[in-house]
Amino acid sequence: MMDRRTAEESFFKTLMYLSIIIVVGSLFLVFAIVIMKGIGALNIAMVTQVPHGGYYLGREGGILNAIIGSVYLSTGAIIFASVISLPTAWYLQNYSERSNYATLVRSMLDVAAGIPSLIYGAFIFLVMIMVHARASLLWGIITVGVFLVPLLTRAIDEIMQMVPAKLKEASLSLGASRLETIFHVVTRQALPGIITAVLVAFGRGIGDAASVLFTAGYTDSIPTSLNDPVATLPLAIFFQLGTPFPQVQQRAYASGIILLIIVFVICIGSRYLSKKFTKYVIK
């Protein structure tokens, strides 16, 4: 007969295996379906040409406009978000130990991180109406940037909180101020994690369609200035899927493959980069 401990153990083991199968399995299914449905439409023209006339009716062309647009937009957005998030995280670190205010800011950021990106898009759209602005790369960057700030800030904040207290004490006991300690020791120790957080946020930004639905516009050409409207891959997928033509729908899946590849490359890059910066980290 099985005793209680053995039974418990096999129960939780089964639970673990089931969960991991669901997680890995569904991920695999998504990849498999996107690739199976899209691989036939994937060709070199897709990544080298912009849509020609009638592209959405099944004519020639590619989605280079959306690929470049997405890269421009997410790069701008991640720079915008980092410039705001890092100082905010520093602020939270500087006051974290003894301030209810920091706790309040943290919970507000957590709430903000849970708001759907569409709401951010709608909000920025209202601002645009107020200042009579038109949809453009710049406003797309602002939208995605604002949407990424809470996510990125809390990620960096959590990583910095994991820096061991003994490192901070070492710096303080040499006469460094709290801020100096945060700049020279905490940030340095947390750097690999910060890089990962930034690149994960980049991935979130490039994959988000809803936030830029109203604010970035959509165009068949590659933007040449911040004031031009810009196409993004997720929106390209959305529009292509929305047509009644099967071959255009198939191109949507092919675009999905391209998006997957970009995100995959970012993941690998983040692994590589953060490894590079672990040299001096104290384990």
Next chain:
Amino acid sequence: MTETEIRISNFSISIDQRQVLKNITVDIPKNQITAIIGPSGCGKSTLLRSMNRLIDLHENVRTEGMILIHDQNVLDPAIDLSNLRKKVGMIAQAPNPLPMSIYDNVVYGLRIHGQGDHGTMDKRAEECLKKVGLWNEVHDRLKEPASRLSLGQQQRLCLARALAVEPEILLCDETTSALDPISAKHIENELTGLKNDYSILFVTHILRQAKRLADYVIFLYLGELVEHGPAHEVFTNPKDPRTKAYFEGVFG
């Protein structure tokens, strides 16, 4: 008669409404090794951390009395902490190298205190690493991460880092307890060699170590100062029955 480096008078401290030290009054001699001994939880570390105000990291700290270093009350809220901690160096229980190279670790304090020109830093780094007997082991790999050193080397690096800002007082919080016996011996030797130039406070709960190192002894028990005096007197002829009991291994 020896000079006094630190004058502690009627010092009490409570953290989170819990009284940790009660009414401590003692003079700590200059350029000697003073061992603070006592069983775990008697307030040794808190006393040490009061002297460089690392207690500020806790919330709800209340202090009474004074800790005077050169006639300046360390507990004064208006004191320049950066300056105080430059004068009063600390070496922690476990080695805590900073996430940077060996060289950058040693000169970290210099950079903080605006003495970061290359000539000074190179000279001071070599000087301090020699003082702790680490120069020969690391001089050809100063740019390597400090984390690659062994634990014993890391602790000597921390000592060198503390020395680099030219403190007058060194606070050692069970500085050898995380090390193997040989590395511990190494640190003890360095400290003995340093005592002519620095006033060293050494917290330990290892009696034999206190006997080896100390010129002056402070015995704390449950937050109270039980006995203090020159090491040979306290060790050979303890006056208080609690000190006697502690030495005989009745508790602690």
